[in-house]
Amino acid sequence: MNENNFSIVFENERNEVSAELLIGCLMHTxxxxxEVNKLIGPEKIIDIKVKAFEKGSFQVDIELIEGLIATLFSSRGVEYVANIIETVSGIYKLVNFLGGKKPKEISKEGNSVTITNQSGGSVVINQQVFNVYxxxxxxxxxxxxxxxxxxxxEDISGFRFQTREEVVYTPKQDFPVIAMPIVMPNQEExxxxxxxxxxxxxxxxxxxxxxxxxxFIYEGQKISAKVKDKDILKQIDMGEAFAKGCRMLADLEITYYYDAGVDEYMLxxxxxxxxxxxxxxxxxPIQEPFI
Structure with missing residues (x-):
């Protein structure tokens, strides 16, 4: 495998993979x-080609895939392409390390970033990988x-992203946590x-x-609100009655917080x-009873 190539591997016992899974994973990869190319070299044009298993073949036979796809990059700069692959590999390595949780601690030194995860483990990654992700x-x-x-x-027992330099392996039991959204520190909405x-x-x-x-009751719903206007306390000290059932007029501030889990702003x-x-x-006014 040269530095312009990488492979994604679906581990299973049947030596086959669903066409739907194959297409979906290729699209996401x-x-x-x-996106990596847009961030580190927006002026570059890069081609992504599926490498044929036999010379002269232009069609990948699903039955002969055996769970393996090799992808070939072609670009003007071999070094640039290798950088792209290294960055993508670093991203897969980082998400495995984080395990679906945002970093506990981040420290930067030169072109390296040391990340501590919620379990207390630490890893040193390239500054570019951290910035892109x-x-x-x-x-x-x-x-x-x-x-x-x-x-x-169920038949997929693991996933590998492998380059000439390293193999990033994710076992099936880690799929659910990696599938969880992460909002990185300083990137929170x-x-x-x-x-x-x-x-x-x-x-x-x-x-x-x-x-x-x-x-309070606001537009037919029960809400809890902090009262930041101290004038209301002065009114209470002056003997104004604020009791259950009373109604008042006020300016209400409403804040919507971003929830990464559902990708929405929520109350x-x-x-x-x-x-x-x-x-x-x-x-x-008290309504007269209907007689």
Missing amino acids: TSIIT GTSPEIRSHIQKQFKQMQDY PAKTTTIENVPLKILRPSFDEKLGWD TKDSYRIVKFKKLLPPP
Whole structure:
């Protein structure tokens, strides 16, 4: 195997692999390589070719694959291509080491990065591998989807990404954790905050402790909100009644936090804050009973 080649290997006992799995994994691996190329050499054009098993063959016979695909790169610079392969191999090595959890500690020295995982183990990787994996949600997503797809096939006992320099092996029992989303430190999505003015709120449980939240009914739902406007405490000291069932007008701050597990911004127990108290509202009129 020369430095322009790498192999991906599906380990199984039957010496065959599902066409759906084969195509899916090739697509994800190709996408990972494409994203790496965009980040470290966007001006470069790189071709990805499936290497034929027999000379003159232009079709890969699934029955003869025996779980192995060799992929050949062709590019202007052999050294650049080798760098691409080394980076992709480093990414697979890193995700194996992290095991579905974000790093516990990261330290940088020169062109090397020392990463400590949640189990206390440490590994030294190339700065480029760390930067590419850490800054590309697309690459992390393709890794997750690739291993999620493989875990659905009972006959696959392991996966290998091998180059001339090293072999990165992932046993089947690690597929589920590697398929979990990871948000890298310093790459976490910022929260999104919006403030809605003059919101009517029904008080369910007031709190006279600044550290504790109040319970309200907001748009038909029960919420808990910290009250940051100290003027409301002054109103209480002056004898204003804030009791269960009372209604008030306030400016409500709502914060949506990014959840990597579902790739969505979500409301949490810490999402609501009263940033400005306006006034107490009169009770709604009592409806006359229908006779």
